[in-house]
Amino acid sequence: MTDQTDDIALAAEYSLGLLDGNARDAFAARISSDPTLAAMVDDWDAQFSELNGEFETVQAPNVMPQIEQQLFGQTRRPLLERLFAGVALWKLALLGVLALVLVKAILLITLN
Amino acid sequence: MPNGQDQESDKLLGDVAAGSRAAFKLFYEHHSSLVFGVLLRITRDRSLAEDLLQEVFVKVWRYAPSFDASKAKASTWLISIARNTAIDNIRKQSRRPQTDLIDERNGGTTTSSEDIALNADLGRNLAHCLSLLDDKHSWAVRKAYLDGYSYQELSDALGTPLNTVRSWLRRSLKRLRDCMDTKE
Known part of the structure; x- marks a missing residue:
């Protein structure tokens, strides 16, 4: 045996x-x-x-969004976040700068 | 853990098995800290423990249909998944942080017999049978289970050759089985 x-x-x-x-x-x-x-x-x-x-609990980080992403594909994100999903911050900033330049140019033309 | 909480966890797992995401979220809220405690203790690496936390709960979702409340408590089932996930991971790596090895090198065996005495209050089989083993051997069993020590780490901590540790631990494990079988 x-x-x-x-x-x-x-x-x-x-x-x-x-x-x-x-x-x-x-x-x-x-x-x-x-x-x-x-x-x-x-x-x-x-x-x-x-x-x-004898195992002790330790405050865990919230990884539930990643878990749901892995299991169920997309998770529901807040509306604002979804609107700007994929839009990098630098693109927004660039858009802002362009808008400012445009306003300035229009102002210059109309004032002259 | 109180009995009511066990029953609630068992029921939650049943709902998870049936596909309830709400139950799954609640189960995470109730148990993620326990799982994280186990993972952190065994891996000794916070960022790895965070990755494994995700892995464990993905398994919870997938394995929930195979949970059998008549065989084990939900927390026992969950700790078993967490331990196995952590050990599978660290056994594949050649090294892991050795911080707690240093603390244990002096006097690890004395604290273990105190811990066992505390456990014996519960009047459980394992505590009793462990207390019959050589202090060093019961310490090794506890370190393997609770901290994920490998034979190499046990050998380093005890200053005993690996093959020697393996052969006396195997003998002790057989004695442990005999003891627990006669108690049952």
Whole structure:
């Protein structure tokens, strides 16, 4: 029964996250085709989860807009933001400067 | 976490599974700080933890239909996704910040037995069975689970060769299983 006890330890190592790169991937592949092994991992997960109370909460940033973007494509943005979506600030500034020059030119012409 | 909150989370996840975006937003509001705490502790890297936070909740949306409230609490299910996402990520990188290794090098084993004594108050299986192991071994189990330590990091922290750590930890894990099976 060496295999069985080895698997018990392997399942625990997997559950703890101790297996590295290739070994972790290889074991994950075995789990998906072996229900007994998957059950062993579930058992360990359940047991180790008794430690979960020791994780502390840390104020998380709001990444919900990015998540929605990734899952659902476009998110609804405020009207003003949608109107100017894709319009870079420098373009707006340039437009402003052009308008000023135009007004100035008109004023110069009419005053003369 | 109080029982009422567990039930609310279970129900929210059920609604998420049914495709409710409103429930998904609420679930994020209730649990993102817990997930972020787990990710930050394991990755020790704020910007990576922020990226993974997004990844975890994308998985929550996708895996919600497979959540089974009779098997685990919503918070347990969620922490498992967060831990696995963080560990999958750090195991693919060759290095990660080692800040907390330095603190642990002196006296890590003494604090662990105090923590276990605290946990034993809960009268749970794992706490009891961990307390039967060598201090160093139960410390290693906790560091792996809570901080995502690899065998290399355990070996560095303990000043013991990696293969030695691996063989005694495997023995201890088997003993842990035997102990928990007899308690059940």
